[in-house]
Amino acid sequence: MSDIYDELEEIKRRHEIExxxxxxxxxxxxxxxxxxxxxxxxEIRDWFKRxxxxxxxxxxxxxxxxRNTYTKLMEYIVLTRKDGEESYPSSKKKKNKEFEKIKKEEEKLLDIVVRSIRYRNKSDYRKIGIISVxxxxxxxxxxxxxxxxxxxxxxxENLLGNKELLTYRYIIEDDELDIRFAKFEEWLEEIELVTIKNKGYGTMRNFKEILHLEENIAEEENREKIKKFQKSITYQWWDGNKYPKPWMNDDLTDKIIEKxxxxxxFVEEQSDVGELESSDDVRESNSNEGDEHIERIYRNY
Known part of the structure; x- marks a missing residue:
């Protein structure tokens, strides 16, 4: 939230005046x-108080x-609920489309939840970190x-003991990690540097570690972490590879750092401010409509 605190304060100030x-x-x-x-x-129920x-x-x-915080958090919990008997689409393409649709809706709801909270001052956590919490x-x-x-x-106990959250102030979830690695693979194929044949748990663990470095990845002291990531990948060998030994190539290390x-x-930039301000979800509604909305969620789920 430290990254959007000033923006939220300005929105609050303008809203109060206008x-x-x-x-x-x-x-x-x-x-x-x-x-x-x-x-x-x-009625603020016990689940929210906890x-x-x-x-x-x-x-x-x-x-x-x-009320925004309460209702949008409730919608998020309902949206992300997974029933044991739920059947998932067999088509991978269809599943990916449904996943992307739900993910966008989740992001929209969480964006409103974060922005609906009043903060006394800047937090050590950025917006992405508050969403992780x-x-x-x-x-x-x-x-x-x-x-x-x-x-x-x-x-x-699980929240306060989450090492990734405590160390980096946000969490890269497995689904998000897979999406980012897929973009990494696509980039390698597009520029015809190398082709990845296989990746293991160690590869993904190393990939997450270098993603958490963010802009500090360019520091010389972190170069060995990128090299470790390169070595954890199994590459497809073919004559067209620009780097015959990609697991130890310094030029490829530089390319990865730059990218x-x-x-x-490998994160897509999103402009959620404009979407938020024009969204019907955050327009002022009377309290009766708010009550009916909450009761409708409970009835349907």
Whole structure:
């Protein structure tokens, strides 16, 4: 959140002036507004109270939540629930499309959750880190026979003991890691440097480590980590390879470093601010509509 704190403060300031002080017809939307998204007219259930208590133990700067926080977090938990009897599409292409669609919806909901929270000052965690904290907590929700959300007793321990989160202040999930590695493979094939034949758990572990280096990957002290990653890959040999021994080639090491810096770790840049401000999900609605929305989620799930 440290990366978007100033932006959120400016949105809050403009919204207060344009909406509540000057009563303009068109105004800056603020998903964190405690007046527009009041919680005193809805029931804040125990599942959320437990979430907030654990969340604040990591994100110490989190000060207030509102109806946006509550409803969008609920939608996220429901969206990511996996039933034991759920059948997945047999077509890999169809499965990938459905995964991408759900992932985009997840990102949209989590974006609103993060932006709906009021922070007393800048956190040590960036936005991606706060999202990681939310995801770790939400992974531990289970559903009772009455379809109530229940948080298991290991949640706090698993969150506070997560080494990746504590070390890097965010988590690269397995699905995300696979997507980034696929982009890495595509890049190698596009520029016809080398072709990867096989990768193992060690490869993916090393890949995650160098992604976490971010811009520091260019530091000389980290060069051996990239070399270790190169050596962990099994390459397809063919005469057209520009690098006959890619597992030890210094030029390939340089290319990998340059590409990771250029693409910020093979991450697609997203402009979620514009989408957020124009989205119907964050437009002010009256409290009755908010209540009906919450009850509809409970009824359907």
């Amino acid at each position: 909406k509540h002080n000057e009563s303009r017809e068109e105004y800056q939307v603020d998903p964190s507004c405690l007046k527009c998204y009041r919680t005193d007219e809805i 979430f907030w208590k654990i969340f604040q133990k990591v994100i110490l700067e989190a000060m207030n939540y509102n 939310i995801k770790v907590i939400c992974e531990h929700y289970i559903f009772s026979e009455d379809n109530e959300f229940i948080l298991d007793d290991q949640t706090e 990771i810096v250029e693409t910020k770790g």
